[in-house]
Amino acid sequence: MVYSEKAAKWVLSFPLLLFWVVMVVFPAGYAIYLSLHDVSMGQGMSSFSGFGNYLEILGDADFWHSIGFTLEFALITTVLELVFGFLLALLFNRSFPGKRPLLSMVLLPIMVAPSLMGIMFRLILNENNGVATYFLSLLHIQINLFDPDLVVPLMIVLDIMQWVPFTFLIIYSGLQGVDPGLFEAASVDGASYWRTVLQIILPVIAPIFFIAAFLRGIDAFRTFDVIYVLTNGGPGNVTKTASIYIYEAAFKSGQIGQAASASVIVAVFLLLLIPFFVKRLSK
Amino acid sequence: MKARKPWLTTIAVSVIAVFLLLPLLNTLMTSLKTTGDINSFPPKFTFAPTLEHYRNVMFAAGYDFTSYFKNSILLSVFTSLFVIVIALPSAYSVIRLGFSSGRLLTLSMALRLFPPIVFAIPYYLMFQYLGLLDTVTGLILINIFLNIPLGLILMVGFLQELPYEIEESAKIDGCNVYQILWKIILPLMAPGIASVAILAFIFSWNDYLFAVIISLNKATPVTLGSTMFITSWGIKWGDISAATVLSILPPLLFTFFAQRYLVSGLSMGAVKG
Numbered sequence: 001m002v003y004s005e006k007a008a009k010w011v012l013s014f015p016l017l018l019f020w021v022v023m024v025v026f027p028a029g030y031a032i033y034l035s036l037h038d039v040s041m042g043q044g045m046s047s048f049s050g051f052g053n054y055l056e057i058l059g060d061a062d063f064w065h066s067i068g069f070t071l072e073f074a075l076i077t078t079v080l081e082l083v084f085g086f087l088l089a090l091l092f093n094r095s096f097p098g099k100r101p102l103l104s105m106v107l108l109p110i111m112v113a114p115s116l117m118g119i120m121f122r123l124i125l126n127e128n129n130g131v132a133t134y135f136l137s138l139l140h141i142q143i144n145l146f147d148p149d150l151v152v153p154l155m156i157v158l159d160i161m162q163w164v165p166f167t168f169l170i171i172y173s174g175l176q177g178v179d180p181g182l183f184e185a186a187s188v189d190g191a192s193y194w195r196t197v198l199q200i201i202l203p204v205i206a207p208i209f210f211i212a213a214f215l216r217g218i219d220a221f222r223t224f225d226v227i228y229v230l231t232n233g234g235p236g237n238v239t240k241t242a243s244i245y246i247y248e249a250a251f252k253s254g255q256i257g258q259a260a261s262a263s264v265i266v267a268v269f270l271l272l273l274i275p276f277f278v279k280r281l282s283k
Numbered sequence: 284m285k286a287r288k289p290w291l292t293t294i295a296v297s298v299i300a301v302f303l304l305l306p307l308l309n310t311l312m313t314s315l316k317t318t319g320d321i322n323s324f325p326p327k328f329t330f331a332p333t334l335e336h337y338r339n340v341m342f343a344a345g346y347d348f349t350s351y352f353k354n355s356i357l358l359s360v361f362t363s364l365f366v367i368v369i370a371l372p373s374a375y376s377v378i379r380l381g382f383s384s385g386r387l388l389t390l391s392m393a394l395r396l397f398p399p400i401v402f403a404i405p406y407y408l409m410f411q412y413l414g415l416l417d418t419v420t421g422l423i424l425i426n427i428f429l430n431i432p433l434g435l436i437l438m439v440g441f442l443q444e445l446p447y448e449i450e451e452s453a454k455i456d457g458c459n460v461y462q463i464l465w466k467i468i469l470p471l472m473a474p475g476i477a478s479v480a481i482l483a484f485i486f487s488w489n490d491y492l493f494a495v496i497i498s499l500n501k502a503t504p505v506t507l508g509s510t511m512f513i514t515s516w517g518i519k520w521g522d523i524s525a526a527t528v529l530s531i532l533p534p535l536l537f538t539f540f541a542q543r544y545l546v547s548g549l550s551m552g553a554v555k556g
Contacts, residue, residue, distance in 0.1 A: 008460040009380035012372035013387070016431070019369055023428045024394065027405035034404060088299060096292035104542055105300045108307065110549070111534040113489035115506045116527050120306035123313060123520060131309050134325050161303060166549075173550035222398035225491040229510055243400040243492070250404050251496060263401040270396050 035261035041254030053261035063262060065237055066245035073152070073241065074220035077159045078213055084160065085167030085212065090197065092168075093175050107169060109162045118229030121158050146235045155227055155239055159220065167212045174208030175201070221270075242266055307531070314524035321520050336525035347500070348526055351508030355488055355530075357419050358504055362426040363483035366434040367476055369427070374438035375464055379450070388439060391432040399429060403496050410497060417499040425497065426487035433486075433552055434479045440551045441475030442468075478548030481541055485534045505530035 035053055037046040057063050092103065109117070124132045125145050136143055143150060182200055202209075224243040227233065233240035233248070240248075246266070250259035301308070313321055315332040340348045376382040406425060407416070415421035445468070453463050469476075494507040503511075509530050512523040538545060 003459045003461075005380055005460060009376040009382040012376040012380070012460075012464070013382050015369045016373035016387075016435075019427065019431070020390075023424065024402075027402050027409065030405040030409070031401070034408075088296075091292055091296055091299075094289065094292050096289035096296070098293050098297070102293070102296050102300055104539060105304060106296070107542070107546070108535060108538055109303055111485055111489075111538045111545075112307070112531050113491060113506045113534075115489075115491035116509060116531055117306060119509060119523060119527050120310045123524065124306060124309055126518075126520075129322055129324050129326060129520070131305075131326050161306070165303060169546065169549055173546070218396055222400065224400065225506075228495075229491075243398050246400045247403065247492075247496070250407070256404060256408070260404050263404060267397055267401050270398075271393075274393050274396060 031260050032264060034257055035264045037257050039256040039260075041250070041256055046257070049257065053257045054265070056258055057262045057265060062237055062240070063245060066240045066242050067266075069152075069238070069240065070221055070223070070242045073156065073159075073223065074217050077156055077163070077220050078216045080156070080160055081164050081167045081216055082171075082209060082213055084164045085169075085171050086209075088164065088168045089172040089175050092172055107165050109165050110169070112162070114162065114225035115229050117158075117162050118226040121226070122230060125154075145230065148235050148238050151231060151235065151239055155230070158226060158230075159223070162226070163216060163219075167216055170212040170215070171205065171208055174205045178204055310524045310527050313520055314528050316521065318521050336521040337529070339522050340525045340529065346522075347503070348505075348508060348529070351503050351505045352529070354419050354422075354498075354502055355504040355506075355533075358422050358426060359484045359488045359533075361419075361423045362430060362487040363480040365423070365427045366430045366483045367479055370431055370434035370438045370479065371468075371472065371476065372464065374435055374442055375468060378439055378442045379447075380460070388435065391435045395432040399492060402428070403493070406493075407496055416497060417502045418497075419502045421497050422490075422493060422502055422504070423487075425493045426483075426490055429490065429493075430483040430486055434483060437479050437482075437548055437552055438472075438475060441472055441478075445471055474544065474547070477541070478544040478551070481537050481544050482548045482552075485537060488534055 034046075036048060036050065038049040038052070039046040088106070092099070092106075122145075124130050125143070127133055127144070133143065143154075145151065145154065178201060182204070183196060222243055223241050224247065227239050227241060228244055228247075231239045233244040242262075246259050246263050249255050249262060253259075312328075314336050315334070316327070316330050317333050317335065320327050320330045340346060373382070373387065377385070377387055402425075410416045410421045415424070449467055449471075450463050453467055458466070488504075489506060490504070491506045494504050498504070498507060505526070509523065509526045512519055512526055
């Protein structure tokens with residue numbers, strides 16, 4: 001009977017299972033199949049090529065550069081966003097006039113599409129009439145978005161401007177669970193504010209920090225939109241993330257087989273991390 | 284905790300807020316300037332506002348912005364609808380009926396780990412075969428996939444907060460599982476459903492990667508459409524700013540009028556992992 005609980009749990013899960021078979025299991029298998037074949041965009045015929053695509057990708061300096069840049073970018077932005085998010089959360093943890101509207105305003109950037117953020121940054125930075133260009137020129141500083149020495153720090157700053165609000169939100173909601181007595185008890189003992197924060201508050205909300213780091217880290221690792229809109233991964237390949245690398249290999253160069261093997265390599269790399277994260281998160 | 288000079292905190296936070304909102308404020312200002320004012324250097328901070336760029340974006344010949352906007356609405360509404368229809372029953376099945384003893388949740392957490400680009404190539408070829416390239420339907424399918432893990436995790440979190448006793452007594456009164464889900468869980472879960480719906484709406488509204496890959500022109504949403512104003516004969520900053528402001532309006536409206544649901548969704552999504 002479909003009314004029994006035993007049947008119901010299958011009936012209720014069926015849409016999800018069906019969807020996942022069509023949109024996860026089959027595509028994953030298909031991607032592996034493609035990675036083992038010599039396939040190009042627009043050509044129906046393909047021949048088995050074994051691990052040829054993998055060897056090609058693993059020998060491509062451009063691929064390793066994109067992996068290295070993506071890891072560097074993800075690591076630096078995540079660390080800085082945690083620090084700034086935490087500081088902002090400490091500020092919001094006090095009571096002050098205008099707290100509610102300011103909270104709404106600070107959270108706004110999270111809701112903006114990163115690609116549109118890219119357009120807005122371009123407007124600020126453009127060399128003819130950009131506001132940032134103007135203020136920096138007052139300080140006799142010239143910036144050029146496509147200066148290879150400057151482009152990586154610039155991308156990091158822009159990422160921070162959009163995503164500090166996110167780490168802030170997570171850490172702030174964690175801070176609200178902290179007993180306010182902890183702050184007070186420490187100040188009664190005469191401990192300074194910063195010692196209280198570092199030695200008492202930080203250990204208490206460490207799990208929240210880990211979660212914020214995890215969520216920001218995986219999102220930073222998949223970065224595509226902002227950088228693609230601003231630099232196209234350039235100049236050269238300086239800001240080419242793993243996502244941009246795979247996108248270009250597949251849809252610009254039409255090397256479907258090789259792009260598929262690159263995405264399998266990235267997926268396996270992340271799969272190796274899963275046990276580590278699942279263990280930490282399920283605590 | 285009580286600060287001794289609360290106004291100092293207000294000033295510090297306001298400065299940070301203005302810095303974070305600089306791109307938005309600057310774009311809003313640019314969208315209201317005449318083309319002459321936009322091109323002046325140093326930039327003008329006082330000017331006579333005009334709506335000409337908004338008129339251009341919405342009505343001028345050769346601009347398809349209104350159809351991009353329509354695509355985005357369709358995409359986001361149907362994505363959040365399907366995410367709820369799929370995620371709520373399966374979350375119930377996992378939490379109350381013990382389906383898969385949690386493996387389903389581990390799997391959806393693992394899915395959240397992968398960069399979506401990994402699925403882009405098989406999706407492109409599948410959609411080519413099925414005739415779903417450059418269709419909103421295709422984009423909806425992909426965005427359901429992108430948002431189901433979060434939907435599932437949130438639904439599970441909200442379900443765990445519901446007291447089980449109500450369902451128990453309904454069961455004793457002779458309700459079957461489906462009646463309980465429809466008549467008891469659905470109304471009780473309304474705030475949780477609102478959170479999931481709003482987040483899925485915003486995230487699918489903001490998707491750019493798959494818009495670039497799947498849509499050519501018929502199915503183009505606003506995220507991609509706005510970048511198209513960067514034409515080969517130059518960047519029309521006034522029009523592009525107006526298009527950008529219109530494109531971020533729906534998510535921003537949610538932020539202001541449904542902030543409670545957003546915050547509870549985002550922080551629960553984080554806590555539940």
